[in-house]
Amino acid sequence: MNRQGGGIHRRGSAPVGLLVFVVGVTMIGFAFYLAYQIFLVPPSVRLEAEPGKPIDIGTATESLTTVLVRLLLLVAMAGFGSMIANRGIKLYASNSERNKKAKPEKSETVDK
Numbered sequence: 001m002n003r004q005g006g007g008i009h010r011r012g013s014a015p016v017g018l019l020v021f022v023v024g025v026t027m028i029g030f031a032f033y034l035a036y037q038i039f040l041v042p043p044s045v046r047l048e049a050e051p052g053k054p055i056d057i058g059t060a061t062e063s064l065t066t067v068l069v070r071l072l073l074l075v076a077m078a079g080f081g082s083m084i085a086n087r088g089i090k091l092y093a094s095n096s097e098r099n100k101k102a103k104p105e106k107s108e109t110v111d112k
Contacts, residue, residue: 017091024085031078038070 043049046067047060
């Protein structure tokens with residue numbers, strides 16, 4: 001729908017922006033929850049180390065690689081969640097800026 005000034009007025013950008021922001025924050029929270037779950041497992045269990053026995057280098061390397069890959073994926077997920085939340089904020093803010101432009105301020109003139 002065209003309005004004065006030739007711009008297109010989008011009414012749904014504020015709720016969509018809020019929803020996108022909530023999705024981004026949820027992704028960040030889920031990434032932190034998964035990271036917490038990774039750190040709950042003690043290193044001795046992760047490396048399958050038994051007291052009095054030598055540690056198998058192959059198993060230790062495989063476990064360390066698995067943990068590092070999971071951490072990198074969690075960092076990427078938190079980064080994407082952050083970008084999505086940022087887009088939601090921008091969408092929400094663009095609607096409020098559009099509303100400010102749509103309602104011109106009354107200028108006070110002093111007659112002399």
